[in-house]
Amino acid sequence: MTDKNDTPVKGQLQWGGRFAQGPAAVMQAINASIGFDAKLWAQDIAGSKAHAAMLAKQGILTPEDESAIQAGLDAIKADIEAGQFPFSEALEDIHTNIEVRLGERIGEAARRLHTARSRNDQVATDFKLFVRQAIDDTQAQLKALMQALSARAAEYAHTVMPGFTHLQTAQPVTFGHHLLAYVEMLARDQGRLADARARLNECPLGAAALAGTSFPIDRFATAEALGFARPTANSLDSVSDRDFALEFLSALSIMAMHLSRLAEEIIIWCSAPYKLISLSDAFTTGSSIMPQKRNPDAAELTKAKTGRIYGALTGLLTVMKGLPMAYAKDMQEDKEPVFDALSAISLSLAATTGMVTDLKADEPRMAALAGSGFSTATDLADWLVRVLKMPFRDAHHVTGRIVRLAEAQGIDISELSLAEMQSVEPRITDEIFGVLTIQASVASRTSYGGTAPANVAQQAALWQERLA
Numbered sequence: 001m002t003d004k005n006d007t008p009v010k011g012q013l014q015w016g017g018r019f020a021q022g023p024a025a026v027m028q029a030i031n032a033s034i035g036f037d038a039k040l041w042a043q044d045i046a047g048s049k050a051h052a053a054m055l056a057k058q059g060i061l062t063p064e065d066e067s068a069i070q071a072g073l074d075a076i077k078a079d080i081e082a083g084q085f086p087f088s089e090a091l092e093d094i095h096t097n098i099e100v101r102l103g104e105r106i107g108e109a110a111r112r113l114h115t116a117r118s119r120n121d122q123v124a125t126d127f128k129l130f131v132r133q134a135i136d137d138t139q140a141q142l143k144a145l146m147q148a149l150s151a152r153a154a155e156y157a158h159t160v161m162p163g164f165t166h167l168q169t170a171q172p173v174t175f176g177h178h179l180l181a182y183v184e185m186l187a188r189d190q191g192r193l194a195d196a197r198a199r200l201n202e203c204p205l206g207a208a209a210l211a212g213t214s215f216p217i218d219r220f221a222t223a224e225a226l227g228f229a230r231p232t233a234n235s236l237d238s239v240s241d242r243d244f245a246l247e248f249l250s251a252l253s254i255m256a257m258h259l260s261r262l263a264e265e266i267i268i269w270c271s272a273p274y275k276l277i278s279l280s281d282a283f284t285t286g287s288s289i290m291p292q293k294r295n296p297d298a299a300e301l302t303k304a305k306t307g308r309i310y311g312a313l314t315g316l317l318t319v320m321k322g323l324p325m326a327y328a329k330d331m332q333e334d335k336e337p338v339f340d341a342l343s344a345i346s347l348s349l350a351a352t353t354g355m356v357t358d359l360k361a362d363e364p365r366m367a368a369l370a371g372s373g374f375s376t377a378t379d380l381a382d383w384l385v386r387v388l389k390m391p392f393r394d395a396h397h398v399t400g401r402i403v404r405l406a407e408a409q410g411i412d413i414s415e416l417s418l419a420e421m422q423s424v425e426p427r428i429t430d431e432i433f434g435v436l437t438i439q440a441s442v443a444s445r446t447s448y449g450g451t452a453p454a455n456v457a458q459q460a461a462l463w464q465e466r467l468a
Helices: 025-031 034-057 063-081 094-112 119-155 175-200 219-225 235-240 243-270 297-320 329-358 363-370 377-388 392-409 418-422 430-434 438-444 453-467
Strands: 160-165 168-174
Touching: 034 063, 034 094, 034 119, 034 219, 034 329, 063 094, 094 119, 119 175, 119 235, 119 243, 119 329, 119 453, 160 175, 160 363, 160 438, 168 175, 168 363, 168 438, 175 243, 175 453, 243 297, 243 329, 297 329, 377 392, 377 430, 377 438, 418 430
Parallel strands: none
Antiparallel strands: 160 168
């Protein structure tokens, strides 16, 4: 295993006095991480500033050295923000790049900054800070999507559409009710991210390479300075834990699955056989050969990005599955999957929010299809139970015979005559025709969580209030 303990100054080899010559070119290429971990520069500077302040408070650094370090780190931050920082692959990673640059700016004081820490606890801290911010950013995007869905649900609370099981017409529902189902899914995603954030919010800084340090550091102070709830309790676990990244990827994978389901429905709803909704030019593309085409490519790409996110989770699980304590260079492979998955989910959330805001329901078409496929058959069975006191299994059988009668004539059950229905069940009265409309069907579903328009309007308003 390669420990990340020694930090060079300009002109020294990466690993200090132990090595007499530099690495082979291929070794440098496989070993260097600056090509991707440069993303952690802000977290690395924040961790170093907190560490320096703590060292000074504990009397391990002089006030003069701490002042120079803080000023130097601020200057480096300004350079990076201005695009003027010279990142070097020869310096391997973001930690060494910043520390060497700090030495060039302030001299010997920079070499004291690494007291009582290792790049092992440093990278774990940086990565936790990054994932914590990523969770917060993802939560904000989730909230925006949920707000868009609940607003459209309120708009379409009374719009009747076909409800499906097995992608076959089942019972009428409202479009608002359907959209609110995704709000519920995304709320669970919010909960998973919140749980993951709470679990990761322990600071590894001060665990050093793997065993802690003999210096009288105050890990509670650095944890507080960096916004963590507490320091991690075991130095070995501190540097070897990547559960926080795995849990983040797991939460993103489930979220991506939810977005993919909605994307697939948008694709189906837009298709010519259904035509339940339309998307504008903003979220569709054309064909290079077929001028009539309007393709829901934003939805299709949202579905496809799910595979990248699943792959990130599977890849990192595979990296971690056989690692002994404590740090191993294998764990350098932890960041790129997270960076890639975060990029994919962020784009997918933005695209989905855009499509939800953009889509337009074809309400007459929805109503027409809502009544197809004998979708009010369950309402007939329920009427037989409620009015004729028939056991449901008997009512189910009677209704099936009536459906077969209508199917033979190529009509809906609501188009059968009373006499035809009474040929199956003589006690049926003309009251039955009042329950066989799609409007009556959805209005009757008043149980908690049901699709009745009044329920949907109330739930949409509750979500809008909760998300405000």
